[in-house]
Amino acid sequence: MERLEVKKLHHHFGFTEILRDINFTLEKGKVLSIVGPSGGGKTTLLHLCAGLLDVEEGSVENSFISSSFAFQEGRLLPWKNVIDNIALGLLAKGEKTAVAVEKSKKIALRFGLEEEDFNKFPKDLSGGMKQRVSFARALVVEPSLLFLDEPFSALDIGLKKELQTVLIEMTAQKEISILFITHDLMEAIRLSDEILLLKADPGHIVKRFSYELPQNERDNKYVYNESAKILQDEEIINTFELELK
Ligand SMILES: Nc1ncnc2c1ncn2[C@@H]1O[C@H](COP(=O)(O)OP(=O)(O)OP(=O)(O)O)[C@@H](O)[C@H]1O
Ligand SMILES: [Mg+2]
Structure with missing residues (x-):
C-alpha cells in the first residue's frame, strides 16, 4: 500500500x-x-x-x-510561456511534445486560464494566474x-x-x-x-x-x-x- x-x-x-x-x-x-x-x-x-x-x-x-509539488511562490521558469511551463513535468516523463502541449492546454482551460494567456511569460501574469499555472503543472502529470x-x-x-x-x-x-x-x-x-x-x-x-x-x-x-x-x-x-x- x-x-x-x-x-x-x-x-x-x-x-x-x-x-x-x-x-x-x-x-x-x-x-x-x-x-x-x-x-x-x-x-x-x-x-x-x-x-x-x-x-x-x-x-x-x-x-x-x-509525486509532484506546487510551490508557495509558483517557481515558474521565466523564459517559458504558460503552456511550456505546464508541460515541463510531462516532457520530463518522456511524453511526446504534441501530447504534452495538448494536455497542458486542456488543464489550463479547466483552471480558468484563457487561450490568449497561453503564450504569456510569467512576468506578464498576475499572482493568481501564476498560482494556477503552478498548480496545473503539478496536476497534469497525474501524480499519486x-x-x-x-x-x-x-x-x-x-x-x-x-x-x-x-x-x-x-x-x-x-x-x-x-x-x-x-x-x-x-x-x-x-x-x-x-x-x-x-x-x-x-x-x-x-x-x-x-x-x-x-x-x-x-x-x-x-x-x-x-x-x-x-x-x-x-x-x-x-x-x-x-x-x-
Ligand atoms: N533555507 C533556510 N535557511 C534558514 N532558515 C530558514 C530557511 N527556510 C526557512 N527558514 C526559517 O524557518 C522558519 C520556518 O519557515 P517556513 O518557510 O517553513 O515557515 P511557514 O510555516 O511555511 O511560513 P509561511 O506560512 O509564512 O509560509 C522561519 O523562521 C524561516 O525564517
Ligand atoms: Mg510557507
Missing part, C-alpha cells in the same frame, strides 16, 4: 530549531492538511517530506509511486501524491472554490493523495480527512482533527459549522494567537 510515513522528524536551520518531533502518516487516497501560523515551519516540513531538503533526524518514508503549499492563497474566492472542487472530485475517485498546507481553516475543513495543527517556535504538532464526511458531501453549512467549532478550540486560539472576546 502506498503511504507517506513521518516519524520523529526534527529539523534545524543553523542553530535554530525549526521542527520538533513530527509524526504522522498519510494513507493512499487521503488528504492531510497542515495548518499553523506564518513562520511555523510548514513549508520546511513539506520540503522534507518531498525530498527537497535532507532529513537530519527522524525519518520520512514515501512509498507513493509518483500531490504536495501543495498554499496553492490558492492568491486566488479570489470564486476561483479558489472552483479549484478546490477539482481536488475534491479527484479525491472522491481516490485517484490522488494530498499533503496540503494552508493558512485557511475553512479550506482545510472543506478538503481534509485530517488536519494537523502546527504551533511555532519550534514547529510541533499540538492537535489533530479528523473529518469523516466525504468531501463531496460537505456543503457550506458543514464547513461553516465545523469552522465555528474549531475556532473555539483552545489550541487553535493559542496557536494562532486569536483573541476572541
